[in-house]
Amino acid sequence: MIDLRFVRDDPDTVRASQRARGADPAAVDRLLDADAQRRAVVSAGDELRAEQKALGRAVGQASPEDRPALLARAKDLAARVKEAEAAETRANDALAAAHKAIDNVIEAATPPGGETDFVVRKTVGEIPVLSGPVRDHLELGEGLGAIDTERGAKVSGARFYFLRGVGAQLQWALLNLAVTKAAAAGFIPVIPPVLVKPESMEGTGFLGEHSDEVYRLEADDLYLVGTAEVPLAAYHSDEILDLSGDPVRYVGWSSCFRREAGSYGKDTRGIIRVHQFDKVEMFAYCRPEQAADEHLRLLAFEEQMLAAIEVPYRVIDVAAGDLGSSAARKYDCEAWLPSQQAYRELTSTSNCTTFQARRLSIRYRDADGKPQIAATLNGTLATTRWIVAILENHQLPDGAVRVPEALRPGLGGREVLEPAR
C-alpha cells in the first residue's frame, strides 16, 4: 500500500508514476475521493459515538423517574450509531479497494514503459565462442545423468524434474555457496516455512495480479510460497524493529512453487521454467532513506555470485510497467544462454520502499522515538535456474562441463563433469 498522506500531499507524483507504469492516473483521484469520503463518514460516526457515551453515562446515573426518557433517547441514538458504523464499514472497504488499486510509486529514475523498455546498465563478461555443436542445458544435463525431466513428468507432471547425481550436487554447491557468502557478509541465514497463511501472502502482495500463480491448499487455507520473500517479509509483521543502525539482513533458502498459469508453451524444455525449484533469497529491512543504497548493495551481492559461477551477464533496469506492484525499482541480472543466443533472467532485486511494510505493519522508531514504516528489499542470490547457465556456458565439445572453481568444493573437488557412457 502506498502512503495515503503522500497521495494527499503530492498526487501529481503518484499520477506520473501511474502513467509511467501504463496504469490509470485517474485511480489516484478515485483514491483521494474515497479518502475524503471515509474521513467525513468517520468523523460523523465519532461525533455520534461521543454523544452516545455521554448519554450512556447519564442513563447509569439517572434517577428512576428520569430513566425511561433517557433510555428512549439512548435507544434511538444506538440505532443511529449502528447506521453510522455500517456507513463507516462501507467507506473503509471502498477506501481499501481504491488503495489497493494503486501500485508502489516508482523511483524517479525508473525507465518508463513496458517489458521491452528496460535499460541495460552494464554488460559483463565475454560471450563464449563454442567450438562444435552447442548443446542446451537439458541435453548436457541428461548426458551427465544430472537432470531427468521424463521421470519428473511421470511422477509429478509437466514442468517437474529430478536433479540427480552431479545435478543434485551442483545445486547444493551453488546454493551453499550463496548462503555461505551471504552469511559471511552479515546476512542471517534462515530456513523459512514454505506454507503460509492468507494474510502473509496477501501482505506481501502476491494475491493481487499474480494470484493465479500461487498454489493454494484449500483444505487448510494455506498457500505455497513462490519465493522466500513471502515468509521473510511476514517474519517481522506487526513488529517494531530496531533499525537505528545498519539494515537487518536475512538470507533465506527455500523451495519455491509456481503454477506458471499464463505460460503455456513457454520454456517447456528443461528446467528454465518449472513448478518447483530452490532459491536463496536476500531480504533486508531498513529505514526508507537507506533503501536506495541498500538496493545497490543487494545488486552488488548478486553480481558477486554471478562472477563466482563465471558466466557472462548483463544488468538491466526494469521498466516501470514491468515492475510488479510492490516494487519502486527493480534490477535484473540476466545470464547469457548459448543455446538461446539470448540473455535470461537469473536474479531480480526489488526495492519495495515502504509499500510492503505498510501492509504488514513493519515499523521502526525514528530519532524522536516515533514509530515509522520500514522499507523492505529483496534479491535473488541463486536458484535452480542458474544450473542452466552454468551447464551451457561451461560446456566442452564432448558434452562434458567445466566446473567453476567456486563450486568445486561442493562437487568433491571435480574440475570437469564427464558425461556418463
Place this chain on the structure above:
RNA sequence: GGAAGCGUGCCAGAGCGGCCGAAUGGGACACACUGCUAAUGUGUUGUGCUCUUACCGGGCACCGAGGGUUCAAAUCCCUCCGCUUCCGCCA
C-alpha cells in the same frame, strides 16, 4: 483426533456490565538529591484514525481476531486463532 484451562499495556499481574485506556509492581526515560555508583523522591512511560494543525490541545477506536446481546462490554454469549496441560494416535 478427544477433554480442560488460559490469551489484558515493554514485562509481570489486577480488573463488580457504566466512574477502565485500564489498579499495582518491575523495567525504561527525565528531573531532583548524593563526592561517583547504588539507593531514594517526583514526573513521564502505548498505538492507530481524526479535528485543529507551528505547537498546545480535543474527539473516536484498540484489553488474541471476528461477530452478537445491551442504552452501555476488557467484563455476558457465539465462532475462529494461538498457547498450556491431560488422553488417544502416528512419524
